[in-house]
Structures are given as C-alpha cells and as structure tokens.
Amino acid sequence: MRAYYYSEDNTDKTFSHDSGxxxxxxxxxxxxxxxxxxxxxxxDKDNQINSISVERKYNSYDIVRLSSETLxxxxxxxxxxxxxxxxDEEIRYILEGSGYFDIRNLNDTWIRIVVEKNDxxxxxxxxxxxxxLDSNRFIVAKRLFKENPSWIPISRxxxxxxxxxxxxxxxxxxxx
Ligand code: KMT
Ligand code: NI
Numbered sequence: 584m585r586a587y588y589y590s591e592d593n594t595d596k597t598f599s600h601d602s603g604x605x606x607x608x609x610x611x612x613x614x615x616x617x618x619x620x621x622x623x624x625x626x627d628k629d630n631q632i633n634s635i636s637v638e639r640k641y642n643s644y645d646i647v648r649l650s651s652e653t654l655x656x657x658x659x660x661x662x663x664x665x666x667x668x669x670x671d672e673e674i675r676y677i678l679e680g681s682g683y684f685d686i687r688n689l690n691d692t693w694i695r696i697v698v699e700k701n702d703x704x705x706x707x708x709x710x711x712x713x714x715x716l717d718s719n720r721f722i723v724a725k726r727l728f729k730e731n732p733s734w735i736p737i738s739r740x741x742x743x744x745x746x747x748x749x750x751x752x753x754x755x756x757x758x759x
C-alpha cells in the first residue's frame with residue numbers, strides 16, 4: 584500500500600495522478616480508514632483474514648473480478664468513480680492485480696490509495712470515496728460483509744442530510 588495526495592491533472596483516471604506527496608497510514612487512520620497487509624503462507628493469510636472477520640463480525644464474502652474483458656467495463660468504471668458513500672463499511676481484500684481507492688480526507692482533499700495483492704482495506708461508513716482500476720486494468724478482490732449490508736452507493740449530491748455521513752463526521756472530529 585502506498586497513499587498520496589491525488590494530482591488533479593487532465594489524464595485518464597486509471598493513470599497514477601501521483602503528486603509525489605505521500606500520506607502515512609496514520610493519516611489514513613485519522614480518516615477512519617483501516618489498512619492491513621497479510622503476510623506469510625497462503626494458510627497464514629487466510630488465518631489473518633479470518634481472525635479480522637471474526638473480530639469485526641464479517642460473516643460473508645463474494646469475489647469481484649474486473650478486467651478489460653469484463654462486460655461494460657467502462658460503464659462500470661465510471662460508476663465506481665462517481666464520488667459516493669455507503670451506510671456500511673466497504674471491505675476489500677485484494678487477491679490479484681491492483682487498483683486505486685480514492686478517499687476524501689477531513690479537509691475534503693482527495694487521497695489516492697494504491698492497493699495490490701495481500702492488501703486489506705476498510706473504508707468506514709459515511710466516507711466519500713471512489714474506485715478505479717489502474718492502467719493494468721485487472722483486479723480480483725474479496726468483498727467481505729456483515730449480515731444484510733447496505734451496498735447502495737449514495738452519490739455525494741444525494742448525501743447532504745445523510746445520518747451516516749453525520750456520524751462519520753462526528754467520529755472523526757478532533758482528529759484533523
Ligand atoms: C466497489 O464497490 O468500489 C468495488 O467493488 C470495486 C471493486 S473492489 C476492488
Ligand atoms: Ni464504494
């Protein structure tokens with residue numbers, strides 16, 4: 584994992600947009616973003632993911648795979664890249680490939696988080712974010728969730744009076 588401030592240039596979203604200004608894991612934690620890298624044998628990695636799942640009560644998962652061969656991939660990427668929030672955590676464990684999660688920090692500035700194999704990322708409910716593939720256009724990720732997750736992406740323009748957004752803002756107060 585590497586994170587940095589997103590550079591607003593006019594290149595394609597799948598390009599790196601790397602400002603060269605790094606963001607630390609602690610700065611991500613201040614935004615409520617949790618990051619973990621699994622290590623060791625495949626069995627060790629499974630155990631690490633399982634113990635986090637037990638601790639945080641994730642009891643199901645599915646696998647999402649995106650590549651240039653995916654049907655309507657450009658439409659899907661445009662959808663994932665629309666700034667949104669969810670009323671539940673977004674938990675992604677990267678099995679293959681790589682991609683970018685962009686999150687808004689507490690000053691409303693975009694931070695780009697580069698994820699690759701063995702990275703687990705947990706975005707809190709209520710954080711504004713978006714996702715894109717990188718220029719390799721390939722990722723396979725495990726999506727973990729609790730019972731009855733609220734998957735629906737709520738676009739920023741529709742999230743003005745959202746109670747999960749308000750709770751998120753309260754939970755991150757005094758951390759900036
Ligand atoms: C999402 O919700 O943004 C996705 O599932 C994108 C792919 S997960 C790496
Ligand atoms: Ni999302």
